[in-house]
Amino acid sequence: MTSEVYAADWVLPVVSPPIRAGAVVVDGDRVAWVGSLDELPERWQGVDARRRRGILTPGLVNAHTHLQYTGFDEVGAGAYDSFEDWSDAFGRVYDVVDPASWWPAALAGAREAVASGTTVFAEIVTDDEARGALGAVGAGGIEYLEAIGQFERAWAEGGRADYLAWLDAETAFRRGVSPHAAYSLDGSVIRELIEIARKRGLRLHSHLGESSVEAELYRHGDRRVLAAYGDLRDEFELVRTGGAGDTTGGYADSVGLLCETMHVAHAIYLDRDDRDLLLRRGTRVVLCPRSNAVIGLDEAPVAAYLREGHDIAVGTDSRASSPSLDLLADVRELHRIARSQGYGDADLSRRLVRAATLGGARAMGLDAGGYGVLAPGGPADLALFDVDVNGHDVEEALVLAGAGSCVLAVCAGAVLHGSA
Numbered sequence: 001m002t003s004e005v006y007a008a009d010w011v012l013p014v015v016s017p018p019i020r021a022g023a024v025v026v027d028g029d030r031v032a033w034v035g036s037l038d039e040l041p042e043r044w045q046g047v048d049a050r051r052r053r054g055i056l057t058p059g060l061v062n063a064h065t066h067l068q069y070t071g072f073d074e075v076g077a078g079a080y081d082s083f084e085d086w087s088d089a090f091g092r093v094y095d096v097v098d099p100a101s102w103w104p105a106a107l108a109g110a111r112e113a114v115a116s117g118t119t120v121f122a123e124i125v126t127d128d129e130a131r132g133a134l135g136a137v138g139a140g141g142i143e144y145l146e147a148i149g150q151f152e153r154a155w156a157e158g159g160r161a162d163y164l165a166w167l168d169a170e171t172a173f174r175r176g177v178s179p180h181a182a183y184s185l186d187g188s189v190i191r192e193l194i195e196i197a198r199k200r201g202l203r204l205h206s207h208l209g210e211s212s213v214e215a216e217l218y219r220h221g222d223r224r225v226l227a228a229y230g231d232l233r234d235e236f237e238l239v240r241t242g243g244a245g246d247t248t249g250g251y252a253d254s255v256g257l258l259c260e261t262m263h264v265a266h267a268i269y270l271d272r273d274d275r276d277l278l279l280r281r282g283t284r285v286v287l288c289p290r291s292n293a294v295i296g297l298d299e300a301p302v303a304a305y306l307r308e309g310h311d312i313a314v315g316t317d318s319r320a321s322s323p324s325l326d327l328l329a330d331v332r333e334l335h336r337i338a339r340s341q342g343y344g345d346a347d348l349s350r351r352l353v354r355a356a357t358l359g360g361a362r363a364m365g366l367d368a369g370g371y372g373v374l375a376p377g378g379p380a381d382l383a384l385f386d387v388d389v390n391g392h393d394v395e396e397a398l399v400l401a402g403a404g405s406c407v408l409a410v411c412a413g414a415v416l417h418g419s420a
């Protein structure tokens with residue numbers, strides 16, 4: 001087996017303290033050894049181990065993407081004042097897209113993200129043409145197939161059959177189930193999707209608490225969050241019944257959406273009781289701060305999530321609402337928001353590095369496979385950031401200056417960006 005030694009000023013295993021002048025040995029697609037370059041075992045001492053500048057980390061885990069929208073950068077470059085306002089602009093472009101463009105867009109997005117250090121993706125696939133892009137570029141993760149806009153009648157009259165045929169089609173890549181959101185699917189459809197995933201042993205990923213008016217639908221049937229569905233809005237159960245009289249978290253829980261195999265994106269408009277409910281159910285949150293800012297949403301309660309003991313993850317969301325797919329730019333933004341919300345603890349950068357690696361892997365149930373950390377036996381997913389630590393805390397240097405600095409990305413032992 002061919003061995004490679006990747007040595008750098010600093011190695012961040014995530015599960016143990018940073019190693020100065022560290023090295024990671026890769027054998028095939030697995031990590032064989034992690035430690036100080038000085039202590040490199042004899043069997044690998046003949047391998048070229050030139051020490052590189054910067055910080056070597058596990059491949060980053062982007063816990064919320066929609067790569068098929070990589071060509072939607074004009075929508076993402078706009079400024080909006082609400083989720084509904086942004087949805088409107090998004091819908092005008094989505095409705096006229098040539099389906100043949102989804103595949104090249106998803107490939108381009110995957111490559112862009114890999115070039116900034118991401119090797120594992122929680123990727124939501126809405127249109128079949130985009131399926132398989134992660135595997136095609138050599139990246140890892142889960143493709144969550146999305147069910148959206150399904151009220152009971154549509155689901156019964158073909159929605160269910162189409163979804164199952166799609167989900168169960170042969171694929172070489174890990175698949176998951178994405179009920180789009182608690183508002184865009186009837187409760188009975190969500191319950192069924194959770195059961196479909198459970199029977200197949202698949203992970204789940206959804207959106208929750210992204211719109212400032214979403215809670216009003218669950219509470220008393222307010223249709224505003226469903227603006228994109230036009231006249232079809234009246235078919236949704238919550239509109240017909242005048243709401244469930246419940247909070248966002250309470251309603252999501254009542255239809256089975258909050259469970260251990262689920263992680264939810266955005267989680268902005270959740271109060272303390274809702275957040276505690278997520279914790280009790282083992283449902284993790286993935287925060288996407290730059291996307292939220294473009295859409296004109298409030299900032300997520302980042303400091304509260306950290307203080308209340310959530311093991312958060314980070315996502316870029318898509319180019320339809322984010323200026324880039326560089327995960328560390330979102331990590332830097334989370335740092336700024338957490339400090340502005342009064343989180344003063346010294347562990348902030350360490351927790352954010354963890355969120356962008358192990359936190360994401362846990363949200364997807366991939367930590368059991370060794371993703372999100374650097375440890376012997378784990379997958380050989382690595383990223384090197386050309387950051388000058390220069391007296392800083394190493395994790396803080398990565399959080400504040402890591403964006404735009406990725407010079408190497410290795411996935412399952414293969415160099416996908418930079419040179420070995």
Ligand SMILES: [Zn+2]
Binds near residue numbers: 064066207265317318
């Ligand atoms: Zn999303």
